[in-house]
Amino acid sequence: MILYGVAGLFCLFGLADATYLTVLALTGETAACGGQTGCFEVLGSAYARVAGIPVASFGVAGYFSAFTFATFAAFNYARARMFFALTVSLLFAVTLWLLYVQAFLLHAFCRYCLFSAAITFLLMGIVVASPSPRTSRN
Protein backbone atom coordinates (compact mmCIF):
# COMPACT_ATOMS: atom_id res chain seq x y z
CA MET A 1 0.00 0.00 0.00
CA ILE A 2 2.89 2.29 0.81
CA LEU A 3 4.18 1.70 -2.71
CA TYR A 4 0.95 3.09 -4.18
CA GLY A 5 1.07 6.01 -1.78
CA VAL A 6 4.55 6.84 -3.06
CA ALA A 7 3.32 6.37 -6.63
CA GLY A 8 0.51 8.83 -5.94
CA LEU A 9 3.05 11.36 -4.70
CA PHE A 10 5.14 10.94 -7.87
CA CYS A 11 1.99 11.38 -9.93
CA LEU A 12 1.36 14.71 -8.20
CA PHE A 13 4.82 15.92 -9.23
CA GLY A 14 4.15 14.83 -12.80
CA LEU A 15 0.72 16.46 -12.70
CA ALA A 16 2.22 19.77 -11.53
CA ASP A 17 4.86 19.66 -14.28
CA ALA A 18 2.34 18.82 -17.02
CA THR A 19 -0.12 21.47 -15.78
CA TYR A 20 2.62 24.10 -15.85
CA LEU A 21 3.64 23.13 -19.40
CA THR A 22 0.02 23.19 -20.54
CA VAL A 23 -0.44 26.70 -19.16
CA LEU A 24 2.77 27.81 -20.92
CA ALA A 25 1.50 26.40 -24.21
CA LEU A 26 -1.92 28.02 -23.83
CA THR A 27 -0.64 31.45 -22.88
CA GLY A 28 2.38 31.58 -25.20
CA GLU A 29 4.49 32.43 -22.14
CA THR A 30 8.18 32.01 -22.90
CA ALA A 31 9.96 33.20 -19.77
CA ALA A 32 10.16 29.66 -18.38
CA CYS A 33 12.52 28.71 -21.22
CA GLY A 34 14.65 31.84 -20.77
CA GLY A 35 18.22 31.25 -21.89
CA GLN A 36 17.71 27.61 -22.85
CA THR A 37 17.77 26.95 -26.56
CA GLY A 38 16.80 23.30 -26.07
CA CYS A 39 13.68 24.20 -24.14
CA PHE A 40 12.50 26.49 -26.96
CA GLU A 41 13.37 23.93 -29.62
CA VAL A 42 11.34 21.23 -27.91
CA LEU A 43 8.35 23.20 -26.61
CA GLY A 44 8.17 25.33 -29.76
CA SER A 45 8.39 22.37 -32.13
CA ALA A 46 5.60 20.85 -34.17
CA TYR A 47 5.83 17.78 -31.88
CA ALA A 48 4.69 19.83 -28.89
CA ARG A 49 1.13 19.87 -30.21
CA VAL A 50 -1.22 17.26 -31.63
CA ALA A 51 -3.96 18.77 -33.79
CA GLY A 52 -3.34 22.09 -32.07
CA ILE A 53 -3.70 20.59 -28.60
CA PRO A 54 -0.61 20.86 -26.35
CA VAL A 55 0.94 17.43 -25.74
CA ALA A 56 1.36 18.45 -22.10
CA SER A 57 -2.41 18.50 -21.66
CA PHE A 58 -2.46 14.77 -22.41
CA GLY A 59 0.15 14.48 -19.68
CA VAL A 60 -2.24 16.21 -17.27
CA ALA A 61 -4.91 13.64 -18.11
CA GLY A 62 -2.42 10.78 -17.85
CA TYR A 63 -0.93 11.79 -14.51
CA PHE A 64 -4.32 12.59 -13.03
CA SER A 65 -5.62 9.16 -14.08
CA ALA A 66 -2.52 7.50 -12.67
CA PHE A 67 -2.93 9.44 -9.42
CA THR A 68 -6.57 8.43 -9.16
CA PHE A 69 -5.81 4.74 -9.69
CA ALA A 70 -2.81 4.85 -7.32
CA THR A 71 -4.99 6.41 -4.62
CA PHE A 72 -7.69 3.76 -5.01
CA ALA A 73 -5.05 1.03 -5.14
CA ALA A 74 -3.61 2.35 -1.88
CA PHE A 75 -7.07 1.85 -0.40
CA ASN A 76 -7.14 -1.78 -1.56
CA TYR A 77 -9.29 -1.44 -4.63
CA ALA A 78 -7.92 -4.40 -6.58
CA ARG A 79 -9.02 -3.26 -10.04
CA ALA A 80 -7.37 0.09 -9.51
CA ARG A 81 -3.99 -1.65 -9.51
CA MET A 82 -4.61 -3.03 -12.95
CA PHE A 83 -5.77 0.33 -14.30
CA PHE A 84 -2.80 2.01 -12.62
CA ALA A 85 -0.42 -0.42 -14.35
CA LEU A 86 -2.15 0.18 -17.71
CA THR A 87 -2.10 3.95 -17.37
CA VAL A 88 1.55 4.03 -16.33
CA SER A 89 2.46 1.70 -19.20
CA LEU A 90 0.77 4.07 -21.62
CA LEU A 91 2.54 7.07 -20.06
CA PHE A 92 5.81 5.15 -20.30
CA ALA A 93 5.29 4.38 -24.00
CA VAL A 94 4.52 8.03 -24.74
CA THR A 95 7.57 9.07 -22.72
CA LEU A 96 9.80 6.78 -24.77
CA TRP A 97 8.41 8.32 -27.96
CA LEU A 98 8.99 11.85 -26.65
CA LEU A 99 12.53 11.00 -25.58
CA TYR A 100 13.15 9.61 -29.06
CA VAL A 101 11.80 12.82 -30.60
CA GLN A 102 14.05 14.95 -28.42
CA ALA A 103 17.18 12.86 -28.90
CA PHE A 104 16.95 11.92 -32.57
CA LEU A 105 14.57 14.29 -34.33
CA LEU A 106 15.04 17.60 -32.54
CA HIS A 107 18.49 17.00 -31.07
CA ALA A 108 17.44 19.09 -28.11
CA PHE A 109 16.13 18.44 -24.62
CA CYS A 110 13.77 20.34 -22.38
CA ARG A 111 14.31 20.11 -18.62
CA TYR A 112 10.58 20.07 -17.87
CA CYS A 113 10.14 17.16 -20.28
CA LEU A 114 13.09 15.29 -18.77
CA PHE A 115 11.60 15.79 -15.29
CA SER A 116 8.35 14.28 -16.51
CA ALA A 117 10.27 11.39 -18.11
CA ALA A 118 12.06 10.73 -14.82
CA ILE A 119 8.72 10.62 -12.98
CA THR A 120 7.30 8.17 -15.51
CA PHE A 121 10.36 5.93 -15.20
CA LEU A 122 9.94 5.92 -11.42
CA LEU A 123 6.24 5.07 -11.80
CA MET A 124 7.11 2.26 -14.19
CA GLY A 125 9.61 1.00 -11.62
CA ILE A 126 6.81 0.93 -9.04
CA VAL A 127 4.53 -0.96 -11.43
CA VAL A 128 7.25 -3.56 -12.01
CA ALA A 129 8.07 -3.82 -8.29
CA SER A 130 4.47 -4.03 -7.09
CA PRO A 131 2.81 -7.44 -6.75
CA SER A 132 0.68 -8.52 -9.68
CA PRO A 133 -3.07 -7.86 -9.21
CA ARG A 134 -3.74 -11.55 -9.85
CA THR A 135 -1.30 -12.84 -7.25
CA SER A 136 -2.07 -10.33 -4.52
CA ARG A 137 -5.11 -10.61 -2.32
CA ASN A 138 -8.21 -8.41 -2.59
Add this chain to the structure above:
Amino acid sequence: MRRYLPFVIVAIVALATVGTGFALYRAKRLTAPNAPKNSAASGTHVRGKAEALVTIEEFGDFQCPPCGIMSGVLRKIEEKEGDRVRLIYHHFPLAVHAHAREAALAAEAADRQGRFWEMHDLLYREQAIWSKAPDVPNLFNSYAGMIGLDLDRFKKDLQNPEVAERVDGDQKLGTSRGVTSTPTLFVNTVALPPAAINPPGLNKAVETALKEKSKP
Protein backbone atom coordinates in the same frame (compact mmCIF):
# COMPACT_ATOMS: atom_id res chain seq x y z
CA MET B 1 -15.66 7.19 6.34
CA ARG B 2 -12.53 5.37 5.15
CA ARG B 3 -14.57 4.09 2.22
CA TYR B 4 -15.05 7.61 0.89
CA LEU B 5 -11.54 8.83 1.60
CA PRO B 6 -10.03 8.00 -1.83
CA PHE B 7 -12.91 9.84 -3.54
CA VAL B 8 -12.31 12.87 -1.33
CA ILE B 9 -8.55 12.83 -2.01
CA VAL B 10 -9.05 12.54 -5.78
CA ALA B 11 -11.67 15.30 -5.75
CA ILE B 12 -9.36 17.60 -3.77
CA VAL B 13 -6.48 17.00 -6.19
CA ALA B 14 -8.77 17.56 -9.18
CA LEU B 15 -9.99 20.87 -7.74
CA ALA B 16 -6.46 21.91 -6.78
CA THR B 17 -5.16 21.13 -10.30
CA VAL B 18 -7.94 23.02 -12.06
CA GLY B 19 -7.70 25.92 -9.60
CA THR B 20 -3.92 26.20 -9.79
CA GLY B 21 -3.94 25.84 -13.57
CA PHE B 22 -6.56 28.55 -13.93
CA ALA B 23 -4.77 30.91 -11.51
CA LEU B 24 -1.48 30.34 -13.34
CA TYR B 25 -3.18 30.91 -16.70
CA ARG B 26 -4.60 34.22 -15.49
CA ALA B 27 -1.28 35.29 -13.98
CA LYS B 28 0.63 34.51 -17.19
CA ARG B 29 -1.99 36.27 -19.27
CA LEU B 30 -1.76 39.33 -17.03
CA THR B 31 2.00 39.59 -17.45
CA ALA B 32 1.44 40.58 -21.08
CA PRO B 33 0.80 44.31 -21.37
CA ASN B 34 -2.93 44.85 -21.53
CA ALA B 35 -2.64 48.13 -23.38
CA PRO B 36 -4.14 48.06 -26.86
CA LYS B 37 -1.85 46.83 -29.59
CA ASN B 38 -2.09 48.12 -33.07
CA SER B 39 0.00 47.31 -36.04
CA ALA B 40 -1.85 45.97 -39.03
CA ALA B 41 -4.28 48.85 -39.35
CA SER B 42 -1.78 51.67 -39.64
CA GLY B 43 1.23 49.68 -40.77
CA THR B 44 3.06 50.72 -37.61
CA HIS B 45 3.76 48.73 -34.49
CA VAL B 46 2.15 50.57 -31.61
CA ARG B 47 1.71 49.43 -28.02
CA GLY B 48 -0.41 51.76 -25.94
CA LYS B 49 -3.31 54.13 -26.32
CA ALA B 50 -3.47 56.83 -28.99
CA GLU B 51 -4.33 59.45 -26.35
CA ALA B 52 -1.20 58.67 -24.30
CA LEU B 53 0.62 61.79 -23.06
CA VAL B 54 4.01 60.55 -24.20
CA THR B 55 4.87 58.64 -27.35
CA ILE B 56 8.23 56.93 -27.45
CA GLU B 57 9.37 55.94 -30.91
CA GLU B 58 12.19 53.49 -31.27
CA PHE B 59 14.24 52.62 -34.33
CA GLY B 60 15.70 49.34 -33.22
CA ASP B 61 17.78 46.38 -34.27
CA PHE B 62 16.94 43.12 -32.51
CA GLN B 63 20.59 42.07 -32.48
CA CYS B 64 21.99 45.29 -31.07
CA PRO B 65 22.88 44.80 -27.37
CA PRO B 66 22.07 48.39 -26.30
CA CYS B 67 18.63 47.96 -27.94
CA GLY B 68 18.16 44.86 -25.80
CA ILE B 69 19.00 46.84 -22.67
CA MET B 70 16.72 49.71 -23.67
CA SER B 71 13.93 47.24 -24.39
CA GLY B 72 13.91 46.27 -20.70
CA VAL B 73 13.92 49.92 -19.68
CA LEU B 74 11.05 50.70 -22.06
CA ARG B 75 9.10 47.79 -20.69
CA LYS B 76 9.50 49.09 -17.13
CA ILE B 77 8.41 52.57 -18.22
CA GLU B 78 5.33 51.10 -19.91
CA GLU B 79 4.47 49.12 -16.78
CA LYS B 80 5.03 52.11 -14.50
CA GLU B 81 3.25 54.76 -16.54
CA GLY B 82 0.46 52.61 -18.00
CA ASP B 83 -1.86 54.50 -20.34
CA ARG B 84 0.20 57.69 -20.10
CA VAL B 85 2.87 56.22 -22.39
CA ARG B 86 2.79 54.44 -25.72
CA LEU B 87 5.57 52.82 -27.68
CA ILE B 88 6.07 52.77 -31.43
CA TYR B 89 8.63 50.40 -32.88
CA HIS B 90 10.37 50.72 -36.25
CA HIS B 91 12.86 48.24 -37.67
CA PHE B 92 16.33 49.46 -38.36
CA PRO B 93 18.45 46.31 -38.74
CA LEU B 94 22.11 47.17 -39.12
CA ALA B 95 24.22 45.37 -41.71
CA VAL B 96 26.94 44.67 -39.13
CA HIS B 97 24.60 42.31 -37.29
CA ALA B 98 24.42 39.01 -39.15
CA HIS B 99 20.94 38.02 -38.00
CA ALA B 100 19.29 41.38 -37.38
CA ARG B 101 17.34 41.36 -40.62
CA GLU B 102 16.21 37.76 -40.10
CA ALA B 103 14.97 38.78 -36.65
CA ALA B 104 13.10 41.76 -38.07
CA LEU B 105 11.49 39.48 -40.67
CA ALA B 106 10.54 37.00 -37.93
CA ALA B 107 8.85 39.80 -35.97
CA GLU B 108 7.00 40.93 -39.09
CA ALA B 109 5.93 37.37 -39.88
CA ALA B 110 4.66 37.07 -36.29
CA ASP B 111 2.77 40.33 -36.81
CA ARG B 112 0.83 38.65 -39.63
CA GLN B 113 -0.66 36.43 -36.93
CA GLY B 114 -1.13 39.32 -34.51
CA ARG B 115 1.85 38.47 -32.31
CA PHE B 116 4.38 41.15 -33.18
CA TRP B 117 4.93 42.34 -29.61
CA GLU B 118 5.23 38.83 -28.24
CA MET B 119 7.99 38.11 -30.77
CA HIS B 120 9.53 41.57 -30.20
CA ASP B 121 9.81 40.98 -26.45
CA LEU B 122 11.06 37.44 -26.90
CA LEU B 123 13.74 38.41 -29.45
CA TYR B 124 15.09 41.11 -27.18
CA ARG B 125 14.97 38.93 -24.07
CA GLU B 126 16.74 36.02 -25.75
CA GLN B 127 19.06 38.20 -27.83
CA ALA B 128 22.27 36.93 -26.22
CA ILE B 129 21.24 33.33 -27.02
CA TRP B 130 20.06 33.49 -30.63
CA SER B 131 22.76 35.96 -31.66
CA LYS B 132 25.31 33.18 -31.12
CA ALA B 133 23.14 30.21 -32.10
CA PRO B 134 24.39 28.00 -34.96
CA ASP B 135 20.95 27.60 -36.53
CA VAL B 136 19.12 30.89 -36.12
CA PRO B 137 16.21 30.23 -38.55
CA ASN B 138 15.38 27.01 -36.71
CA LEU B 139 15.47 28.80 -33.38
CA PHE B 140 13.15 31.53 -34.68
CA ASN B 141 10.75 28.80 -35.79
CA SER B 142 10.86 27.46 -32.23
CA TYR B 143 10.12 30.91 -30.86
CA ALA B 144 7.15 31.13 -33.22
CA GLY B 145 5.91 27.77 -31.95
CA MET B 146 6.34 28.83 -28.34
CA ILE B 147 4.24 31.96 -28.74
CA GLY B 148 1.53 29.90 -30.37
CA LEU B 149 1.93 30.81 -34.05
CA ASP B 150 0.86 28.58 -36.91
CA LEU B 151 4.33 27.36 -37.91
CA ASP B 152 3.59 26.65 -41.57
CA ARG B 153 2.07 30.07 -42.02
CA PHE B 154 4.98 31.68 -40.18
CA LYS B 155 7.51 29.97 -42.47
CA LYS B 156 5.58 31.08 -45.56
CA ASP B 157 5.31 34.64 -44.28
CA LEU B 158 9.06 34.78 -43.77
CA GLN B 159 9.41 34.40 -47.55
CA ASN B 160 6.63 36.86 -48.32
CA PRO B 161 7.97 39.96 -50.16
CA GLU B 162 5.43 42.13 -48.32
CA VAL B 163 7.06 41.21 -45.04
CA ALA B 164 10.46 42.27 -46.37
CA GLU B 165 8.92 45.47 -47.71
CA ARG B 166 7.69 46.36 -44.23
CA VAL B 167 11.21 46.08 -42.86
CA ASP B 168 12.67 48.03 -45.79
CA GLY B 169 9.96 50.67 -45.40
CA ASP B 170 10.86 51.20 -41.74
CA GLN B 171 14.51 51.46 -42.64
CA LYS B 172 13.79 54.10 -45.30
CA LEU B 173 11.67 56.02 -42.80
CA GLY B 174 14.54 55.94 -40.31
CA THR B 175 17.04 57.16 -42.88
CA SER B 176 14.70 60.00 -43.86
CA ARG B 177 14.53 61.02 -40.19
CA GLY B 178 18.29 61.01 -39.78
CA VAL B 179 18.65 57.67 -38.03
CA THR B 180 22.14 56.21 -38.43
CA SER B 181 22.52 54.05 -35.34
CA THR B 182 20.42 51.98 -32.95
CA PRO B 183 18.65 52.44 -30.73
CA THR B 184 17.46 55.84 -31.85
CA LEU B 185 14.67 57.13 -29.68
CA PHE B 186 12.17 59.93 -30.14
CA VAL B 187 10.14 61.16 -27.20
CA ASN B 188 7.11 63.06 -28.48
CA THR B 189 8.87 63.41 -31.86
CA VAL B 190 11.99 64.94 -30.30
CA ALA B 191 15.09 62.83 -30.93
CA LEU B 192 17.04 61.92 -27.82
CA PRO B 193 20.69 62.96 -28.12
CA PRO B 194 23.07 59.95 -28.19
CA ALA B 195 24.37 60.88 -24.72
CA ALA B 196 20.85 60.50 -23.32
CA ILE B 197 20.23 57.06 -24.81
CA ASN B 198 20.74 55.13 -21.61
CA PRO B 199 18.35 54.05 -18.84
CA PRO B 200 18.63 57.24 -16.70
CA GLY B 201 18.56 59.45 -19.80
CA LEU B 202 15.40 57.85 -21.16
CA ASN B 203 13.65 57.87 -17.78
CA LYS B 204 14.45 61.56 -17.38
CA ALA B 205 13.24 62.39 -20.90
CA VAL B 206 9.96 60.57 -20.30
CA GLU B 207 9.45 62.25 -16.92
CA THR B 208 10.12 65.67 -18.43
CA ALA B 209 7.72 65.02 -21.30
CA LEU B 210 5.05 63.81 -18.89
CA LYS B 211 5.44 66.91 -16.73
CA GLU B 212 5.18 69.18 -19.76
CA LYS B 213 2.06 67.43 -21.00
CA SER B 214 0.49 67.36 -17.54
CA LYS B 215 0.75 71.15 -17.18
CA PRO B 216 -2.68 72.84 -17.34
